[in-house]
Amino acid sequence: MNIASVIVDVAVRQTDRPFDYSIPDMWREVIQPGMRVIVPFGPRHVQGFVLSVKEEPESRKLKPIVEPMDIVPVLNEELLMLADWLTKESLCFKISALQVMLPAAMKAKYSKHIRTTGEAPLSPQMQTFLNGREEAPWEEASEAGLLPDVRKGVKDGSLDVIYAVRSKGRKKTVRMVKCVLPEAKLQEVIQSMPKNAIKQKEALQTFCGKEGEWLPLHETGISSAVARAIIQKEYVTEKQEEVYRDPLAGRTFTPDQPLLLTDIQQKAINPILEKIHEAAAQPFLLHGVTGSGKTEIYLQSISEVLAKGKEAIVLVPEISLTPQMTDRFKKRFGSEVAVLHSGLSTGEKYDEWRKISRKEVKVVVGARSAVFAPFENIGLIIIDEEHETSYKQEENPRYHARDVAIRRAQFYSCPVILGSATPSLESYARAQKGVYTLLTLDQRVNDRPLPTVDIIDMREELREGNRSMFSRDLFEKIKDRIEKGEQAVLFLNKRGYSSFIMCRDCGFVPECPNCDVSMTYHRHRHQLKCHYCGHEDTAPDKCPECQSEHIRHFGTGTQKVEEELLKLLPEARIIRMDVDTTGTKGAHERLLKQFGNKEADILLGTQMIAKGLDFPDITLVGVLSADTMLHLPDFRASEKTFQLLTQVSGRAGRHQLPGEVVIQTYTPEHYSIQLAADQHYGAFYEQEMMTRKMGGYPPFYYLALITVSHEEAIVASAEAAKIVANIKPELSPAAVILGPVASPISRINNRYRWQCLIKYKREPKLGETLKHVLEHYAKQGKSNGLMVSVDIHPYVLM
DNA sequence: AATGGTCAGCTG
């Protein structure tokens, strides 16, 4: 008997294991590991993934697989093994690990219908409800309050319940037509057609000289009625052909040639090329200052990989997946590139994925999830801006793309390049230890000097009577650039991208009734929305506390800056980039293009504009308040500040004109600001490593965060304490457990949250122990309303 | 997650 082990699409602990199904003889040759199948599960049908297929001599009582959903496996053996590893590492459900590797379009959709069987008479109520139909959606019957009648109907055999499983992914097809007549015969037929068949004659005329050619129907201009007629007369045949939705339709790329590498670049790329040729799994940390030509190294390494007939994956942070970036890959590798980013529709992502799966492309450029691209002969994985926190997924499975990349590279014996101007401390420490090979690009291409950086002490400005948000120095420089016709970029380093409202009289800030966070203000709909639970309210015009009408909108602050700037420099042309101006699709891109075309002198925005901005005439970068994120309750605050300031400074003077950077701050003495101004990564690393060592944080310790939530704060805190007590004896004395303490966001969706942080160096039993905790609460936690989640190597400690 | 089974408690 042939048996398939299947993971079903039910993401709970209790079903988080394979279920065995018999394979019907007709599918015997078809069903393979890595395929999606529809299987009966309890009374319904669900999607499942085949993990393995085996043959057993004795037959046992198993339900049969209903049908396969794929013709070929969607996950190869390597990805199935990777899912295994991911499940263990992140303590997620197997089904989540499998699902995350596929485009969203391939997630199953379920629908439920009732249908008459015709084997027994319908009840009068059902007869009126169905009104002659054979089938009706379950919801419709439910809304009509007929569920008891449906039950009866199923019992007496007059009704069936149908569980349908559909894959959302629809291949887009076009109708193709071809004339089956030889050229001579075609003319004959046209002549012999009746006089009134004008359209049909016209239609057949289009096939003249196109003997044996398939034409897309929509391009021939033949209407579907006419097509039907000539197909029926068997002059023409038709077929459906799959087409890809093309996200880059209508854009052309002028191919470019590899640039000549500088000596420094050459020195950095050599070890990479060597490992590509050896086919050795070696991670590289490419530490290159901004403008040092990292991308060209990526491109030439990929060329080498393609020449060996292998494939390459390039990960970039979502925000820098701008056309500016992807165009460089398209130009060099043309149609061999697939691009995966959140701007694509579900269907477009599905199509790009299929191109990868069918090996029609050799290079993938994409955000985090592109690390799962279903290639089978990977020769190189690149992670650009490797320090970016967006590489860590914050929902299950909570994986870090860097870890997945290194894991896959091990399997394929290929190098990984982690590139950054400001590597994460974790990666740099690994490079210091020799786990990664460090490659350094310490010069900008063509020896363009790094911009000069001035730190302005805003306390000093205030003392001298300047109450504006621009220091005199920065203001003079902005004015100077406008006069010279050069461009400036101003950053407002705000902690969030969101805005809120506040009463100016009593200081009241609307908070979500379910969560302990302030509501986000959405200008276009004049609404307040909770970022955590989705609760919505209309924004008040009067303060609910003191009835004052002085309600102020605190945006990201960019609007206020713009107003003040226009007051001081009325002639300045400003482009503002924030949540309000980039809300619509493609707006981000359009604004950048305008700026690139020199339609404005000043680009003003939050950190969202820091990435990948590369225009020749930017000669001034101003950071209005460098320290806003320095004071966040996060042990990475200094690192993030340093990274951001360094990145931002790198936007200036990348081309012929030299650049200048002005950093305004209230804490000029802070090392992350000082050292960012000096562009001195090494010193920052040393200093920050000391603080991390003292605090017992990464990279000296690993972290695991346990969050417990319950409707009652007391229950949550007591249970968190219990968990700590249970875990402690399982760990070595070297492990440190902090807490339990209330989470920084102490309530979400009316549930109080308590957390404990485990710091450890080597705890082989930790994964197992935490899994037991999760299993324990899956069993009994449901009835008592407790929820427990675990994040291994967390980035967000809220 | 969703379903069907079991059982206490209520109606009439």
Next chain:
DNA sequence: AGCTGACCATTC
């Protein structure tokens, strides 16, 4: 007896 809602075991 017949029905409803709560709980809970089961899903190859």
